[in-house]
Each structure stands twice: as C-alpha cells, then as structure tokens.
Amino acid sequence: MSDLADLSITSAHELLDSGETSSSELLDAVLKRAGITESHLHAYLTIDKAGAAEAAARADERIAAGDGAQMTGIPIALKDNMVTKGVETTCSSKILSGWIPPYDGTAVSRLKEVDAVTVGKTNLDEFAMGSSTENSAYGVTRNPWDTERVPGGSSGGSAAVVAAGSAFAALGSDTGGSVRQPAALCGVVGLKPTYGLVSRYGLIAFASSLDQIGPITRSVEDAVVVLEAIAGHDVMDATSYRGAVPDFRAGLSAGVAGLRVGVAAELLRDDMQPEVLAATRKMVDQLSDAGAAVRQVSLPSVEYALSAYYLIAPAEASANLARFDGVRYGLRVDGETTEEMMARTRAEGFGPEVIRRILLGTYALSAGYYDAFYGQAQRVRTLVRRDFAAAYENVDVLVSPTSPTTAFSVGEKSTDPIAMYYSDVCTIPSNLSGDPAISVPIGLDDAGLPIGFQVMAPSLGEPVLFQAAAEIERLADFTARPRLATSEVT
Amino acid sequence: MPVEIDIAKVAKLARLALNDEQLASYGEQLGAILEHAERVQAMATDDVEPTSHPLAMTNSFRADVVIPSLDRDEVLSQAPDSVEGQFAVPRILE
Amino acid sequence: MTEYEAVIGIETHVELQTNSKMFCGCAVDFNAEANTVVCPVCLALPGALPVPNASAIDGILSIGAALSCELVEHSLFHRKNYFYPDLPKNYQISQYDVPLCADGHIDIVADGEPFRIGITRVHMEEDTGKSTHIGDDGRIRAASHSLLDFNRAGVPLVEIVTEPDIRTAEQARVYGAELQMIVRTLGVSDARLEEGSMRFDVNVSLRPVGQEEFGTRTEVKNVNSLRSMYRAIEFEIARQTEVLDSGGTIVQETRHWNEDSQRTTSMRSKEDSEDYRYFQEPDLLPLHIDAAWSARVYAAIPELPAIRRSRYLETGIDMVTAGVMVADAGLGELFDAAVASGADPKQAANWITGEVVANLRRTERQLADLPLSAEHLTQLDEMVSAGSLSATAAKDVLGGVMDGEGSPEQVAQSRDLLQISDTGALTTEVNTVLADNEDAVDKMRSGDMKPLGFLVGQVMKATGGKADPRMVSELIRNSVKE
Known part of the structure; x- marks a missing residue:
C-alpha cells in the first residue's frame, strides 16, 4: 500500500509538513484513483478538477509558508446535499438539476478556510432519503468491496470514495444513520456528532431536528481531525451549540480500562445477520478483556424508535421540501397556472421515495391525524431520550452493530420500503436523542464484506466516544482493503 | 391492517400532481408504512411531554444588523424564468 | 323584522421597522429595486436557515406590553404550511398555540362611550413577497403572467388579534386609529395603512339581539384605510342583514373590499379551507422571556396615547384638541415642552393645533423642519400676557417664526407688531x-x-x-x- 491515495489524513499531513509530498501530488493520486474506480462505482456526481487544482496550489503555498493546519491540502469529498458556491449542487434530485448555488455552507467554508481541497460532490439517495444510494436521480453508486452491492446510504457516495481511496475523507450527513450505515457497509469510519455541534447552514435539510453533518474517514483519528475543522458555534444556525467545543483528543490513547460499556439486548436482535451478531459479541468480549466493564442495559422504547422516526422525519421533510416549487431555482415543468406548474414540477422533479415521504409527512401532520401520528411519535422520542439518559447513569458508552446486515445487493430491497427502513434500526435512536455515535469497521463477513460496530455516547460525549472507538480500532486491527482500492483493478 | 387514507387530498396538500395510478400505488404503500408507524400509538404516553428538538437550549438570536444581500443577476440566473428583475411565473389563481 | 347585533373581530398585521429582516440580515427597505434585498434565507435557497432578529422580539413585546398583554415566558415558533408563490419556503414561520403575548385589552371611547376590547393574542411572524399580475393586455407579455419580488419576504410582521368584542363600525374605526397611534408611539412601525405597513382583516357576523351564540362570519380583506374599514363593516352589516331578512344564510368566506365600488365581493369559500399542518419550527429554539427581559420591555415603554390624552384633558384643553396632539407625537412633544417652559396650556394647544398644523399642511413640511421651538411658543405667550402683542398680532408673529424670520421678539420688532404697553x-x-x-x-x-x-x-x-x-x-x- 504505497499509494499516496491510501494514506490516512494524519500521515498525509506529516508528509505535507515535512515537504515529502505536496497537496497537488495528493490530489493527483486521488484523481488517478478516481479515474480507475469511478467507472465501477459512480460515487462522484461532480469532480471539480479545476477548482481542486487551484485549492491544492493555494494549500501548497500556505504549507510552504509554514501556515498549514491539519486539513490544509487534504483532498476531501462532499456529499452533494452540501451547498457549494459556484459548484453544481443537486441533492441527487432532478428538481435541483443544474443549480449553481451563490453561497457556501458553513462546514464547507470552514474547510475552505483551512485550504482543504474539495475534489467533488458525491452521490446520495435523493434528499438523503434512503439507505442504499439507489434512490438517486443520477444513477446507483456501488460498493467498492463488491460492485454488485450497495454502499449503503444515504451518504453512499461519500463512504465509497473514502473506501476506494478517491478522497482522503468525506463529509456525509446523518439523519437516521446516513453516515454510519454506509461507513459500516464500506468498511470505513463514520461519525454522527452531537446534534448542534456542526452547523447545518448550507446542508440541504431533510429533517431539521435530526440532521447532522459528520465525517467519513479511514481512521478514528482522521474523524477527529475533520470534526475539529468543522465543529463549533455558527451564528447562521440558530440550533448550533453555543458552548465550548470539547477536547476530542482527550481520550484517544487512554484505552478502555475501567470504561463502563453498555450492551442493550434491544439492539442485538436475533433477526440480524449472524456474522454481524457474532462479530459484535466478539468485540464486546475483546473490550472486556481490555479492561472495560461490560454491562447489560435496557432500552425498551427503541423498539418504537423506528416507527417514530418514520413519522417525524417525513413530517419535517414535507415542509423542508416545500420550497422546491419551480419558482426561484431548479426544475420547472410548465402549467397553465402557477399552482399547476408547482404541482407538476414537484411530481416530476422528485423521485418515488421522496414523494412517498412527503406524502407520509403531510398526512402525519394533517388535521385529525397530528395527535395520533406526529404528536405520538414525539412522545416516543421523549421516551427514547429517557431510556438513554437512564442507561448513561450506569455506563459511559453504549455499543451495538451499526447495521443489522452487511452490504446487500443492488435492487434487493429497493421495492420494499419497510425492509429498507429496517437498515437503520440501530442508528435511528441516536438521531432521536441527539447524541453522538460512531461506526468503526471490525471485520468481514463470510462474503468478505465489512462489518461496522457502533459506539454511542451522551450528548457532547465525543471525547469518551473517540476514546472507545480508538481502542476498538486497535483491537479490531482492521486492515483489509476493498479490491477496487488496490492496484489489481484497472 | 393497512391504514386507509385519502391520498388524493394528501397529494393536493403536498402540491404533487399525481395521476390516478400513482395515487393508488402511493396510497397502498403509505397504508402499509402507516400500519407499522401506528405502533407509536400502542405506547401509553399520555403523561409524556412530546420532544420536538434534541437541544435543551433557548433564545438563539441575531443582532439587528444589516449584511449585504445577494447580487440580483446572480439570483435570477438560477430562476427558470425572469422578467425585468423579477421572477416570472404563470398566472396565479387568487 | 329581527333586530341584529354585529359581532366584529379584527386581525391586524403590523410590519416592524427593524434594520434587518426577521430571520436574515437583509435590510428592511421598501424603496429598493425589486429583488435586491434578498439572500439565501429570505429566498429560501436550499440549505439556508433562519435566525431570529432580537430587535423584532423586543418590538413585539413592547406592543404586547402596551396592549396590557401577558408576556408569555415560554413560547414557540411554528411552521404554517401552505403553498403560495409569494411565500418562498411555502411555509410561513409564525406562532401557533403559544404566542409571545396573550390576554390583553385596549380601552377606547367611541360614540361618546368608553369601551374595552379584548386582545386575544399578539404573535410574531414574517411577511411574504409581493406578486404583480400582468394581464393578457399587460405591457410585459402577451400571455397572462405574474411577477414576484421578494424584497418584502421575511420582513418582521406582528399579528394582533382582538376578541369578537366590537359591535359597531365606529368602534372598529376608533380601535384601528388607537392601535395605529400606539404602534407609532412605541416607534416600532410607521403603521401606514395606505402603504401596507399596517393591514386589517375584519371578521363580521350578525346575531339577533339577545342571542348568545355567534352567527356565521365573513372575513373582509383589503381595507386600506380607517375610512375603508368603517365603510366595509357598514356594507357587510347591511349585506348580511339583507341576506338574513330574506331568509338566506351567510356563507363563511373571505370577501374583498373594493374601494371603487365601495362593496365587498366574495374571494373564496372557507369550506375548502387550508389545512396548515402547524408544527414546531425545528430550525428555531424555544423563546424564553424571563422576568429581566419583561422588565426591560416595560421600562422602555413611552407614555401611551390613552395616558397622554387624559393628561391633556386635565390641563383643561378640549377632547378634539387633545386628540390632535395625541395622534401626532411630534405635536404632543412640542406642546409638552412649551408647557414645561411656562406657556399656558390652552394657548399653546390652540397655536399648535391651529396655526402650526395649518402651516405644516400649507407648506407641506414636517414638524421637524419648522424653525419653531417650544421656547418660541412660551415667549409668544409671555408677550401676549404682558400685553405687548395682541392675539391677532401673535398669530402673525407665529407665522413669521415658522417662516424662519427669527424669534417672536425679532419677528414682532421687524414686522412692527409690538403694542405699547409701557x-x-x-x-x-x-x-x-x-x-x-x-x-x-x-x-x-x-x-x-x-x-x-x-x-x-x-x-x-x-x-x-x-x-x-x-x-x-x-x-x-x-x-x-x-
């Protein structure tokens, strides 16, 4: 693995710092890799070669001047639901086809400020609604470990490019597991930070009270590096956390001796893939051997979390997506009247999964059904939060599989929404509670597909989350690479 | 039991011009999803306050300060149709 | 014939004159060229988020306090969902079950009778953009089109809702005038009806005298002056009476006041009323108005019209004269300053509401542009009392002062109007x-x-x-x- 494209951010940063390589070289390596992998994966929607080359040149000047930060000169990818000034942003939807934003989202501009190099925009399930990246108006993204399989979703493009080495890291967004689940299915690290820690300004909203931007990286420490660059209060986001950002590195090398680790039976279910269950249990044992105090905890309400999520997220989405109406930007399908134009534009511009969720959310909020559906779902949300709060009185972190299965085949679940929704059963509770969670690859199943292990912590508990995740990474010693990321493929 | 819904009314509220076939299909799918979602009603939660938001904070404000607006040409360059500095749309029904 | 009683409730929208919009930093500027005060937030570009303007919250709280409302300690923003092309997000950020101010009242005098009108709620929302409709023969296109300008989208808007306590068109008119004065006194809006910075929607229903239960109501929109509101209500009462007398029933609907024909016409039936699907705005945090904030709001409330009016009446000036000086804060301030520096209240009030107002009207100037000070009025009053100026000459001198000829002494000298009172x-x-x-x-x-x-x-x-x-x-x- 001598290719620059496979380095971690921390290693690449050292080489940049010592002058052994340049940002332009890193970018070349990544673009070369993309040149090989993209025809198999279709993970990028846009590769901005010119913009990236300029950014790399700026980064090299800055590094030469001794002014480089950890992310300076590092080629990264952005999920295409993050608004980028001057670069087409589609959210993988026909309705935003050709939209060139006049502004940058906050996470994007923070990365620009340190001269990180944006390679391009990655594919997603349209408006981040899905768990397979099959619901894109611009084609399916495939898993670098097996191109017959999905990369997970909705940040499937971001997970795939990081796994394949066509970016050092990527930003995804996680509303019900959309960073963690594809990270798990692609054998990389995926973090959903505490709600409010990363500004949502410029993240095209799916469900505002659940959405959170998070990094997808090839190591836990890389996740810390990216998070450090993007976290912190933003005046443009009223829901942005106003307090001081915790020291994410505090426990990175502390190990897990004495750490109280909770295992919830509700998140280790018999209907999960046996290899996933076995790998999870093995890692729990390894943690115990490493000195962690493993405890059984109960989260009775998480059984209802999935149902609550599939009311709350569509309800918020039904309003968030109302602005796509053919008036000010994006697609317009003409009509005799504006009302007709809007209705046609929306029916033709949105894909079936988006329409399904808009209808579901509209219904859940409508007169006569609000209390029974949306209101009740919010009460379940309260119970989920209470369960977590009670659990965290006795444990420092909770662990579970990230996804009930490893990567499934393209088309396997795309006709069965409910089966697809079940992919997020372990990840959704953290979105409802607002707490941070991370997925770390811990092994492969019998088909050679990666298995992700999830760690959850209370809000602003990123330091302990990273502490546990770093030790899990060491214990798992997961060094396998997807075939596509090796030189065997051309 | 799948939930029966007036899908045409919902589509109208959501401003989606769906044909009869689409309406029937979405109606059926939604009925099935709602059958699962109805599980939330099974919980005895009358005494539980709803949670709308994960943050316990209040009062996030902006100072009353003007910041520069966008360039009109740039804004209108993205519009499907514009006339004399304004967004143009088909006639609006009152 | 059954005798009917009208039941009237008024919803008033007031645009606040903050520097910037409700949820973004675009200027509140009604004279700007179309679509030049817009940004990602007020245009509802994908990814943009609202952040509330603290001054607008202060503004609405001062209105609530002035209307004797409770300033609600914990309140929330909601999304009101409906599709309309002048509403960029296709939902309006508004307030629903917990507005910022509730349960207030306003005391007025109408038709010589004191009267109290309950204020149900005062809540915060945002304004929409403006649409212009170009007809088939329009100057711009052969086909029928509409044009949209979003400069107004997102301007802070306060909605003030009364209880259905109003019974006559005159009470409604006086309420509107009083509310306008209060808002102007607070300095939160210029409250110009003709320019739309203050707008009324009037709900009118009839019921047989003595009946508890309300009749079916209609909502009248597009009343752009106090006189229009008065006439629209009179028209609606007459129309509904006629319908009921002829055995018909009132249709619950929105009606449009037509200034040219001086009648209301049906806009749309409320039967097909929108389902707004209100839910708590997840992009905004709850509002917490603590005791310190409320105290700050109350401390900043200036003297309100009702109090000013009764203070003027106590000085012995008549209701009409007092009313003129209450309605125009500048005149009132001039009066207060003149009296404070020793002028006789009646004399000062007569000059201010007589010569000064007439001069402003004739010369089309603002009070601030007049070279007239309170001290001038006091000096003039002293000269008259001392006999060195006749009442008639005093009016001439005042005219000279307003024309910039100098102090009353100087004008009296130069115009040779001094009396020998030695x-x-x-x-x-x-x-x-x-x-x-x-x-x-x-x-x-x-x-x-x-x-x-x-x-x-x-x-x-x-x-x-x-x-x-x-x-x-x-x-x-x-x-x-x-």
Missing part, C-alpha cells in the same frame, strides 16, 4: 388726548360712558395702532375717575 408712555398719550377732548371727558364724568370708545380710538390713532387697547381703556377710566 404705562408711562401710554399715560402721556392718554393725557394729551383727554386734554384735547374736554367735552367727552365731562360727559363721562357725568356718568355717560359712550365717549370711551371714541377716546380709545383717538389714542390708538395717536400711537399708530400699537397701543394695547385694553390698557388704554383702563387708563382713560382711571383718569376720568380722578
């Missing part, structure tokens, strides 16, 4: 005249007062009209008595 100087003139008219003096001494007028006239003539006639008369009487 007793010594006048006595000499009087004595000369009396000496020249012994016959007249004799007549008076014998009790015939008729020649007095003649004698005063002679003195006035001798002084070129500058003597104070009252003083001359007094001097003549005293001399004759001796």
Whole structure:
C-alpha cells in the first residue's frame, strides 16, 4: 500500500509538513484513483478538477509558508446535499438539476478556510432519503468491496470514495444513520456528532431536528481531525451549540480500562445477520478483556424508535421540501397556472421515495391525524431520550452493530420500503436523542464484506466516544482493503 | 391492517400532481408504512411531554444588523424564468 | 323584522421597522429595486436557515406590553404550511398555540362611550413577497403572467388579534386609529395603512339581539384605510342583514373590499379551507422571556396615547384638541415642552393645533423642519400676557417664526407688531388726548360712558395702532375717575 491515495489524513499531513509530498501530488493520486474506480462505482456526481487544482496550489503555498493546519491540502469529498458556491449542487434530485448555488455552507467554508481541497460532490439517495444510494436521480453508486452491492446510504457516495481511496475523507450527513450505515457497509469510519455541534447552514435539510453533518474517514483519528475543522458555534444556525467545543483528543490513547460499556439486548436482535451478531459479541468480549466493564442495559422504547422516526422525519421533510416549487431555482415543468406548474414540477422533479415521504409527512401532520401520528411519535422520542439518559447513569458508552446486515445487493430491497427502513434500526435512536455515535469497521463477513460496530455516547460525549472507538480500532486491527482500492483493478 | 387514507387530498396538500395510478400505488404503500408507524400509538404516553428538538437550549438570536444581500443577476440566473428583475411565473389563481 | 347585533373581530398585521429582516440580515427597505434585498434565507435557497432578529422580539413585546398583554415566558415558533408563490419556503414561520403575548385589552371611547376590547393574542411572524399580475393586455407579455419580488419576504410582521368584542363600525374605526397611534408611539412601525405597513382583516357576523351564540362570519380583506374599514363593516352589516331578512344564510368566506365600488365581493369559500399542518419550527429554539427581559420591555415603554390624552384633558384643553396632539407625537412633544417652559396650556394647544398644523399642511413640511421651538411658543405667550402683542398680532408673529424670520421678539420688532404697553408712555398719550377732548371727558364724568370708545380710538390713532387697547381703556377710566 504505497499509494499516496491510501494514506490516512494524519500521515498525509506529516508528509505535507515535512515537504515529502505536496497537496497537488495528493490530489493527483486521488484523481488517478478516481479515474480507475469511478467507472465501477459512480460515487462522484461532480469532480471539480479545476477548482481542486487551484485549492491544492493555494494549500501548497500556505504549507510552504509554514501556515498549514491539519486539513490544509487534504483532498476531501462532499456529499452533494452540501451547498457549494459556484459548484453544481443537486441533492441527487432532478428538481435541483443544474443549480449553481451563490453561497457556501458553513462546514464547507470552514474547510475552505483551512485550504482543504474539495475534489467533488458525491452521490446520495435523493434528499438523503434512503439507505442504499439507489434512490438517486443520477444513477446507483456501488460498493467498492463488491460492485454488485450497495454502499449503503444515504451518504453512499461519500463512504465509497473514502473506501476506494478517491478522497482522503468525506463529509456525509446523518439523519437516521446516513453516515454510519454506509461507513459500516464500506468498511470505513463514520461519525454522527452531537446534534448542534456542526452547523447545518448550507446542508440541504431533510429533517431539521435530526440532521447532522459528520465525517467519513479511514481512521478514528482522521474523524477527529475533520470534526475539529468543522465543529463549533455558527451564528447562521440558530440550533448550533453555543458552548465550548470539547477536547476530542482527550481520550484517544487512554484505552478502555475501567470504561463502563453498555450492551442493550434491544439492539442485538436475533433477526440480524449472524456474522454481524457474532462479530459484535466478539468485540464486546475483546473490550472486556481490555479492561472495560461490560454491562447489560435496557432500552425498551427503541423498539418504537423506528416507527417514530418514520413519522417525524417525513413530517419535517414535507415542509423542508416545500420550497422546491419551480419558482426561484431548479426544475420547472410548465402549467397553465402557477399552482399547476408547482404541482407538476414537484411530481416530476422528485423521485418515488421522496414523494412517498412527503406524502407520509403531510398526512402525519394533517388535521385529525397530528395527535395520533406526529404528536405520538414525539412522545416516543421523549421516551427514547429517557431510556438513554437512564442507561448513561450506569455506563459511559453504549455499543451495538451499526447495521443489522452487511452490504446487500443492488435492487434487493429497493421495492420494499419497510425492509429498507429496517437498515437503520440501530442508528435511528441516536438521531432521536441527539447524541453522538460512531461506526468503526471490525471485520468481514463470510462474503468478505465489512462489518461496522457502533459506539454511542451522551450528548457532547465525543471525547469518551473517540476514546472507545480508538481502542476498538486497535483491537479490531482492521486492515483489509476493498479490491477496487488496490492496484489489481484497472 | 393497512391504514386507509385519502391520498388524493394528501397529494393536493403536498402540491404533487399525481395521476390516478400513482395515487393508488402511493396510497397502498403509505397504508402499509402507516400500519407499522401506528405502533407509536400502542405506547401509553399520555403523561409524556412530546420532544420536538434534541437541544435543551433557548433564545438563539441575531443582532439587528444589516449584511449585504445577494447580487440580483446572480439570483435570477438560477430562476427558470425572469422578467425585468423579477421572477416570472404563470398566472396565479387568487 | 329581527333586530341584529354585529359581532366584529379584527386581525391586524403590523410590519416592524427593524434594520434587518426577521430571520436574515437583509435590510428592511421598501424603496429598493425589486429583488435586491434578498439572500439565501429570505429566498429560501436550499440549505439556508433562519435566525431570529432580537430587535423584532423586543418590538413585539413592547406592543404586547402596551396592549396590557401577558408576556408569555415560554413560547414557540411554528411552521404554517401552505403553498403560495409569494411565500418562498411555502411555509410561513409564525406562532401557533403559544404566542409571545396573550390576554390583553385596549380601552377606547367611541360614540361618546368608553369601551374595552379584548386582545386575544399578539404573535410574531414574517411577511411574504409581493406578486404583480400582468394581464393578457399587460405591457410585459402577451400571455397572462405574474411577477414576484421578494424584497418584502421575511420582513418582521406582528399579528394582533382582538376578541369578537366590537359591535359597531365606529368602534372598529376608533380601535384601528388607537392601535395605529400606539404602534407609532412605541416607534416600532410607521403603521401606514395606505402603504401596507399596517393591514386589517375584519371578521363580521350578525346575531339577533339577545342571542348568545355567534352567527356565521365573513372575513373582509383589503381595507386600506380607517375610512375603508368603517365603510366595509357598514356594507357587510347591511349585506348580511339583507341576506338574513330574506331568509338566506351567510356563507363563511373571505370577501374583498373594493374601494371603487365601495362593496365587498366574495374571494373564496372557507369550506375548502387550508389545512396548515402547524408544527414546531425545528430550525428555531424555544423563546424564553424571563422576568429581566419583561422588565426591560416595560421600562422602555413611552407614555401611551390613552395616558397622554387624559393628561391633556386635565390641563383643561378640549377632547378634539387633545386628540390632535395625541395622534401626532411630534405635536404632543412640542406642546409638552412649551408647557414645561411656562406657556399656558390652552394657548399653546390652540397655536399648535391651529396655526402650526395649518402651516405644516400649507407648506407641506414636517414638524421637524419648522424653525419653531417650544421656547418660541412660551415667549409668544409671555408677550401676549404682558400685553405687548395682541392675539391677532401673535398669530402673525407665529407665522413669521415658522417662516424662519427669527424669534417672536425679532419677528414682532421687524414686522412692527409690538403694542405699547409701557404705562408711562401710554399715560402721556392718554393725557394729551383727554386734554384735547374736554367735552367727552365731562360727559363721562357725568356718568355717560359712550365717549370711551371714541377716546380709545383717538389714542390708538395717536400711537399708530400699537397701543394695547385694553390698557388704554383702563387708563382713560382711571383718569376720568380722578
């Protein structure tokens, strides 16, 4: 693995710092890799070669001047639901086809400020609604470990490019597991930070009270590096956390001796893939051997979390997506009247999964059904939060599989929404509670597909989350690479 | 039991011009999803306050300060149709 | 014939004049060219988020406090969902079950009767953009189109909702006028009806006198002046009476007041009313108005019109004069300052509501542009009291001051309007005249007062009209008595 494209951010940063390589070289390596992998994966929607080359040149000047930060000169990818000034942003939807934003989202501009190099925009399930990246108006993204399989979703493009080495890291967004689940299915690290820690300004909203931007990286420490660059209060986001950002590195090398680790039976279910269950249990044992105090905890309400999520997220989405109406930007399908134009534009511009969720959310909020559906779902949300709060009185972190299965085949679940929704059963509770969670690859199943292990912590508990995740990474010693990321493929 | 819904009314509220076939299909799918979602009603939660938001904070404000607006040409360059500095749309029904 | 009673409730929208919009930093500027004060937030570009303007919250709280509302400690923003092309997000950020201010009232006097109108709620929301409809024969396109300008989208908007306590068009008119004065006194909006920075929606229903239960109501929109509101209500009462008398039923609907025809016409039936699907705005945090914030709001409330009015009445000036100075804060302030520096209240009020108002109207100037100070009024009043200026001359002098000719002293001098009220100087003139008219003096001494007028006239003539006639008369009487 001598290719620059496979380095971690921390290693690449050292080489940049010592002058052994340049940002332009890193970018070349990544673009070369993309040149090989993209025809198999279709993970990028846009590769901005010119913009990236300029950014790399700026980064090299800055590094030469001794002014480089950890992310300076590092080629990264952005999920295409993050608004980028001057670069087409589609959210993988026909309705935003050709939209060139006049502004940058906050996470994007923070990365620009340190001269990180944006390679391009990655594919997603349209408006981040899905768990397979099959619901894109611009084609399916495939898993670098097996191109017959999905990369997970909705940040499937971001997970795939990081796994394949066509970016050092990527930003995804996680509303019900959309960073963690594809990270798990692609054998990389995926973090959903505490709600409010990363500004949502410029993240095209799916469900505002659940959405959170998070990094997808090839190591836990890389996740810390990216998070450090993007976290912190933003005046443009009223829901942005106003307090001081915790020291994410505090426990990175502390190990897990004495750490109280909770295992919830509700998140280790018999209907999960046996290899996933076995790998999870093995890692729990390894943690115990490493000195962690493993405890059984109960989260009775998480059984209802999935149902609550599939009311709350569509309800918020039904309003968030109302602005796509053919008036000010994006697609317009003409009509005799504006009302007709809007209705046609929306029916033709949105894909079936988006329409399904808009209808579901509209219904859940409508007169006569609000209390029974949306209101009740919010009460379940309260119970989920209470369960977590009670659990965290006795444990420092909770662990579970990230996804009930490893990567499934393209088309396997795309006709069965409910089966697809079940992919997020372990990840959704953290979105409802607002707490941070991370997925770390811990092994492969019998088909050679990666298995992700999830760690959850209370809000602003990123330091302990990273502490546990770093030790899990060491214990798992997961060094396998997807075939596509090796030189065997051309 | 799948939930029966007036899908045409919902589509109208959501401003989606769906044909009869689409309406029937979405109606059926939604009925099935709602059958699962109805599980939330099974919980005895009358005494539980709803949670709308994960943050316990209040009062996030902006100072009353003007910041520069966008360039009109740039804004209108993205519009499907514009006339004399304004967004143009088909006639609006009152 | 059944006798009906009208039941009227009014929803008022007031645009707040903050520097920037409700949820973004775009300027509140109604004179800007179309679509030049817009940004990702107020255009609802994908990814943009609202952040509330703290000054707008202060503004609405001051309105609530002025209307004796409870300032609600914990309140929330909601999304009100409906599709309309002038609403960029296709939902309006508004408030629903917990508005910022609730349960207030306003006391007015209408048709000579004091009257209290309950204020149900005062809540915060955002304005929409503006659409212009271009007809088939429009100047821009052959086809029928509409154009959209989003400069107004996101301007802070306060909605004030009354209880259905109003019974007559006059009460409604007075309520509207009082509310306008309050908002202007608070300095949160210019509240111009004709320009739409204050707008009324009026709900009108009828019920037989004595009946508890409300009748079916109609909502009248597009009343752009207090007079329109009065006429629209009168029209609606007459129309509904006619419908009911002829055995018909009132349709719950929105009606449009047509200024040209002076009638209301049906806009849309409420049967197909929108389902707004309100839910808590997840992009915004709950509002917490603590005791310190409320106290700050109350402390900053200026003297309100009702209090100012009763204070003026106590000085002995009449209701109409007081009303003029309450309605125009600038006039009121001038009056207060003049009285504070020693002017007689009645005199000052008469000049302000008479000469000053007339001058402003004639010269089309603002009060601030007049070279007239409170001290000038006080000085003028002193000159009249001292007899050095006649009441008529005082009005001339005031005109000269407003025309920039200087202080009252200077104007009186330069226009040669000063009266001789120096007793010594006048006595000499009087004595000369009396000496020249012994016959007249004799007549008076014998009790015939008729020649007095003649004698005063002679003195006035001798002084070129500058003597104070009252003083001359007094001097003549005293001399004759001796």
